[in-house]
Amino acid sequence: MTTKQVFEYMHHAPDHDDPVHGAPMKVNMGPQHPATHGVLRLAIELDGETVTSIDPIVGYLHRGKEKTCESLGWHKFFPHTDRLDYVQPLLNNVGYALACEKLAGIQVPQRGQEVRVLLMELSRVMAHLIYIGTTSIDLGAVTIFFYSFRLREELYSILDAYTGHRMNNTYVRIGGVYADVDENVEGMVAEFLRTAPARLDEIEKLLTANRIWHDRNRGVGVISVEDAKRLSLSGPNLRGSGLAYDLRKAQPYSGYETYDFDVPVGTVGDAYDRYLVRMEEMRQSLRLCTQALERLKKSKGADVLTEDRRYVLPPKGDVHSSMEELIAQFKIVSDLRLPKGEAYHAVESSKGELGFYLVSDGSSKPVRCHIRAPGLMNVQAVPVLGRGRLLSDMVAIIGGLDFVMGEVDR
Amino acid sequence: MSPELLEIVVWIVKVHVIFLGMVGVAAITTLAERKVSAWMQYRHGPTRVGPQGLLQPLADGVKFIFKESLVPDGANKWMFRFAPALAAGPAMLTVAVIPFGPDVTLFGVTTPFSIVDLDIGLMYILAIGGLSVYGVIVGGWASNSKYSLLGGLRASAQMVSYELSMILAILSVVAISGSLDLREVVMQQKTLGEWNILYQPVAFLLFLIAAFAETNRHPFDFAECEPELVSGFHTEYSAMRFALFALGEYCAMVVMSSVAVALWFGGFSVPFMPEAHWTLGILAFCAKVTCFLFFFLWVRWTLPRFRFDQLMNLGWKVMLPIALVHLFITGAVISFAPQLKSLWNGLVNGAS
Numbered sequence: 129m130t131t132k133q134v135f136e137y138m139h140h141a142p143d144h145d146d147p148v149h150g151a152p153m154k155v156n157m158g159p160q161h162p163a164t165h166g167v168l169r170l171a172i173e174l175d176g177e178t179v180t181s182i183d184p185i186v187g188y189l190h191r192g193k194e195k196t197c198e199s200l201g202w203h204k205f206f207p208h209t210d211r212l213d214y215v216q217p218l219l220n221n222v223g224y225a226l227a228c229e230k231l232a233g234i235q236v237p238q239r240g241q242e243v244r245v246l247l248m249e250l251s252r253v254m255a256h257l258i259y260i261g262t263t264s265i266d267l268g269a270v271t272i273f274f275y276s277f278r279l280r281e282e283l284y285s286i287l288d289a290y291t292g293h294r295m296n297n298t299y300v301r302i303g304g305v306y307a308d309v310d311e312n313v314e315g316m317v318a319e320f321l322r323t324a325p326a327r328l329d330e331i332e333k334l335l336t337a338n339r340i341w342h343d344r345n346r347g348v349g350v351i352s353v354e355d356a357k358r359l360s361l362s363g364p365n366l367r368g369s370g371l372a373y374d375l376r377k378a379q380p381y382s383g384y385e386t387y388d389f390d391v392p393v394g395t396v397g398d399a400y401d402r403y404l405v406r407m408e409e410m411r412q413s414l415r416l417c418t419q420a421l422e423r424l425k426k427s428k429g430a431d432v433l434t435e436d437r438r439y440v441l442p443p444k445g446d447v448h449s450s451m452e453e454l455i456a457q458f459k460i461v462s463d464l465r466l467p468k469g470e471a472y473h474a475v476e477s478s479k480g481e482l483g484f485y486l487v488s489d490g491s492s493k494p495v496r497c498h499i500r501a502p503g504l505m506n507v508q509a510v511p512v513l514g515r516g517r518l519l520s521d522m523v524a525i526i527g528g529l530d531f532v533m534g535e536v537d538r
Numbered sequence: 539m540s541p542e543l544l545e546i547v548v549w550i551v552k553v554h555v556i557f558l559g560m561v562g563v564a565a566i567t568t569l570a571e572r573k574v575s576a577w578m579q580y581r582h583g584p585t586r587v588g589p590q591g592l593l594q595p596l597a598d599g600v601k602f603i604f605k606e607s608l609v610p611d612g613a614n615k616w617m618f619r620f621a622p623a624l625a626a627g628p629a630m631l632t633v634a635v636i637p638f639g640p641d642v643t644l645f646g647v648t649t650p651f652s653i654v655d656l657d658i659g660l661m662y663i664l665a666i667g668g669l670s671v672y673g674v675i676v677g678g679w680a681s682n683s684k685y686s687l688l689g690g691l692r693a694s695a696q697m698v699s700y701e702l703s704m705i706l707a708i709l710s711v712v713a714i715s716g717s718l719d720l721r722e723v724v725m726q727q728k729t730l731g732e733w734n735i736l737y738q739p740v741a742f743l744l745f746l747i748a749a750f751a752e753t754n755r756h757p758f759d760f761a762e763c764e765p766e767l768v769s770g771f772h773t774e775y776s777a778m779r780f781a782l783f784a785l786g787e788y789c790a791m792v793v794m795s796s797v798a799v800a801l802w803f804g805g806f807s808v809p810f811m812p813e814a815h816w817t818l819g820i821l822a823f824c825a826k827v828t829c830f831l832f833f834f835l836w837v838r839w840t841l842p843r844f845r846f847d848q849l850m851n852l853g854w855k856v857m858l859p860i861a862l863v864h865l866f867i868t869g870a871v872i873s874f875a876p877q878l879k880s881l882w883n884g885l886v887n888g889a890s
Contacts, residue, residue: 155684177688177846177881266765268756268843274579340757340842400587519688520845 166533182511189537197497210296213535216255219299231471239303239430246420254476265528304433316521339359345400349525350512369397375476379447399528503531564788565595570836617680625673628788635659639820678771689770699853704748706861724805749794756838760846795830
């Protein structure tokens, strides 16, 4: 008997001797698995169909985004924030821009903030629609996936008309947003806001009161507020447990304190509550969009980008006619410097608290960029919620926690 | 040609028509599945092969035949090869006793339009149909894959939970019609008022739920269950072996629909036309079965999936008690029918 065999025998001795259960079965769920929403790998031990231990293994999508930020420089990192949580690029854009603005002490013009709120809330709806679509496909309701993606497609069209891209918009700049909205887009958004509630109702009709959907989600993945805090869960996962903590209310940014919206909370803290919270959040987001759209109508013609020439590109027309503006453009493109210091700013993303921590030594590149990805905390909760449940519940738990691996692995 | 020889020829033609028709219907159902789901989901479905994609099943078949049929390392090779046949075979065998139409007259020979009329047709369907789950279990076990194994295990757990209530539901109908011969049951439902659905709606609902489980169809497709088990018992199967599993599933759907139509919806009897021509009878049967097949698809693309322990709960704690009580009440009503009738008459007379 070799050493290894002895070790294995000792390791599994109680199991082998147990005539009923035998050794637990090890199953690798992922990294290529339909239910793990990307390249998450779960090393699961099964006793029959009961999950006895889960070991989430992340990093299959690691692209070194933080290091990329440190080597690219301040404004060149915007396209990379799009690719963090790629179902809501604009929210990531705004999160990073806010951190940079905090560091540089830039005040974004009123209209710029209104555009940002509109874009952020549309992004939140997009991200939650992904949640509804993928979770329902995991639980077998394939058609809901197409319903939610059809709605999402309209949002893509709006963003396409607005920013010029369907995905990976890179539309936000330090000091505001790239360009103003035109009236066509406002009309499209208004049309979307008019039709979307009925579509959401349609999805809810198929799921909320559906007995199978209820049974598959109710009581699955229950987490108390204390445990959720301990795992630093945030966003809908925390609110599903019953704590009304929303950064838009707790630490308002971009003028959220002036908007009128509610923060939905759950009661039990299970997957069903998290589903209900997200459904309601979509409606609240539409409410916020309606308000932002009204304000945009009033503030027509105002600046969307701050005039501060230290951080913001001059208008293209001026660059061609003025030497100073040409120099300013050259300096910003080649060597944008943010003041020495450090800053952390978090936004309420669809997954929770998305924070950017930036350290500057006054040079054109950050010394340190750290991204607090809410998805990583959500992955942390998988073993806690999944242990002792059935394998079938794992998909409901993973779907309900809602993470995107682009953000988790960064 | 002597009459005996003619009879044999007609019988051979009949067998071929029914059997090939069945396989054809199963193939068309795969297309219907893709088309119906597409229509429900703002899509077009297959449109490229033939007009409106109608030849898609043919293209699929050709593809399945020419693909490489992989046998994974470490699989139990013979079991692995045998399992698809074990899954598809029983489903096709059960077709034999389905009465697709009334007596058919061809070339002067009159013959019932089913491959064989067994006295114990229902028993035959239940016995043979029950075997198809072995295909799933063996396929799952022989694949040497953990996901497949779990799929096979689930299939066996599923099997024991619904089959009993299904048989009890069928027994209720057998009790009132007094026959296990499907043709006999159908013949008793000549007019709309005689359809068993009017007398045995509860049994029908029980059967319907169990039929979804029997055919491994959504919302009870735990053995397959792609989000959890990748593809369940047929994860490791490819090419024609995989196609056989699919064929078995669709054949089982057609058989279950046919049984439901024959037992509860008057089989080949045409509503309001008790003396209809046999072609109309066959058409009526096909139309009714089509409705059921559509229902199968409709449910699959609408509902979320159960968890397999929830089906076991449903089977043992809900369906089985209801089926038992239902059978008991049916039996009691049949046994005491004369007494009940005189009691009723007495009450009516006493009141007047």
